[in-house]
Amino acid sequence: MSTSPHIEIAGRKIGADQPPYVICELSGNHNGSLHRALAMIDAAAATGCDAIKIQTYTADTITLDVDRPEFRITGGLWDGRSLHELYQEAQTPYEWHAALFARAAERGVTLFSSPFDETAVDLLGGLGAPAYKIASFEAVDLPLIRYAAAKGKPLIISTGMANLAEIEAARAAALDGGAAGVVLLHCVSSYPADLADANVRTVADMATRFDSPVGLSDHTHGSAASVAAIAMGASVIEKHFTLARADGGPDAAFSLEPAEFTSLVRDCKDAWTALGRAHYDLLGSERANRQFRRSLYITADVRAGEPLTRANVRSVRPGNGLPPAHLDEVLGRPAARDLARGEPLAWDMLA
Template sequence: MFENTPFVIAELSGNHDQNFELAKSMITAAAKAGVDAIKLQTYTPDTMTLDVRHGEFMVSESDSLWYGSNLYDLYAKALTPWEWHKPLFDYAESLGLVAFSSPFDLSAVAFLESLDVPLYKIASFEMTDIPLIQAVAKTGKPIIMSTGMASFEEIEEAIAAIRAIGDNPLTLLKCTSTYPAKIADSNLLTMADLAKRTGCSVGLSDHTQGIGAAVAATALGATVIEKHFVLDRSAGGVDAAFSMEPAEMKALVETCRSAKEALGTVTYGGSEAEQKAKKYRRSIYITQDLPSGTVLSDQHLKIIRPSLGLAPKHWSEVVGRTLASDVQKGQPLFWDLME
């Protein structure tokens, strides 16, 4: 599904602070960092929630980055204007990046289809929105879906909704839906189990700080890594606290690529590059000049490097044997030197 694995996505989210030139600068920096794709989010406050100012429409978790915020105002602050999508997509594509988005309602799917996006992302909080998932499946395009807080049964329901419509290429992302997420809450073994139980490609939507979880996920078979991106955390941004700066994203890309390359294949007997090094294993050598007819003892022999003589496993077979010819110190021992 992806030319590079892991396929690294820089999520712009609302870190552009609704500044178009800043958004373009973020895309430029992401491309220089070596990512494969940039992702936007396509919604308006009205497609996300109601303009209500009390109760459950307020962020009530005291440990949240957005504690005390009104949901409607928060989404108004974080949205990417829809008129920006095409110029940002075009700019990203001109830099060789894949450009796509997460739709949050049916109108967003229709809008993104008008832009002919190459794939779709279902956000973790939307993965129980079966009508949205069905609308995305009907496009026939690849889908990346964050599983977040979903139970395995809910994941199965979402997959079934897609498969009832089409055979869209599907990648499931392990995701911890806290912001920022604690590294200890990553539970990356779930990702590998998810691949085994569903047969889908898997990856990680990572909200931790740093690159450790992404590298570990790569080692466990992640084909996609998604990270929020910001030019400068100290300048703020709605998701800045758990977003990667350009130098960090570059390190993530390079380290994940190295981790993927290091996986290689199941190999015994050493790689091709190691074959020359085998000469520096140990073997049995003569330790002094000896005449023909000498009965070899452990005083005459030594197991040393290099490995041009008989292998050490033959030690008990050669001690006590009689030399058939004269030998010199430093000569590797072979069968034809003995009677």
């Protein structure tokens, strides 16, 4: 029986011996429209994802409306924008949450969120959120982690920018605070992240260091990093989603469209299935083809008493004769009877 660590979210068991848990991150790609946010839940549910995630904050709970250089972004997708301005655009209003949770329930898909302060944790708790996601930038906010953990639900923690000591501190705060298990997601907090920076081998390393399920929060273009992470032992994949990149949105540039996300879900689950187990046994599906392996056959007529040579015996398909490993043993041996071209070689055919 597997001893790999597990958690459960809404009755779904998550661990290395389970199919990957794929989270569809809506983020701020609703573009300020509740109608679009609801349509995104419909489209996300149709991809076959295991869960949909939103973000719960206001511009004022996540930052300050202050005109200082450190409150302004330099470089990347959001170059020149103030934090408050960006979050004002990207926030999912608190008054939308009940409708979003209701729509996800109607579609039969799990919905939870990333809280960014205690008011967000309380709101989500009141809506019955089955888990909490701690974003990379909040992984060092141990009071927030402890507050969310006290709700007794699992916590999924992204580890972008965090060193090993910070990851362990966040995990310990969650477990000591009462969380029903922790998942740690390797993450590169760059938007978008370059494939060369993805370093998904970190997923496998995290699995050896921490007694928790591990996964990947993927900000790269495409799905290659996510599928590679499955091969490295990822139990959870999180990827951003949009109805159409052309529609714009804070995270649209590195988000997958519905058809792409459907492929991501399929490819991740297929990759996990393909991993199987390490073994060297003959599979049932191979058994019928075993007869077509190579073996020793008579390739020219041989009279009784004549020796076998490379001119009249060699390794060919199918596999009804002696194994090719015996070729040197049979060369030079006389035929016990007349041998016809096309006969599989057997020991009783040799004198």
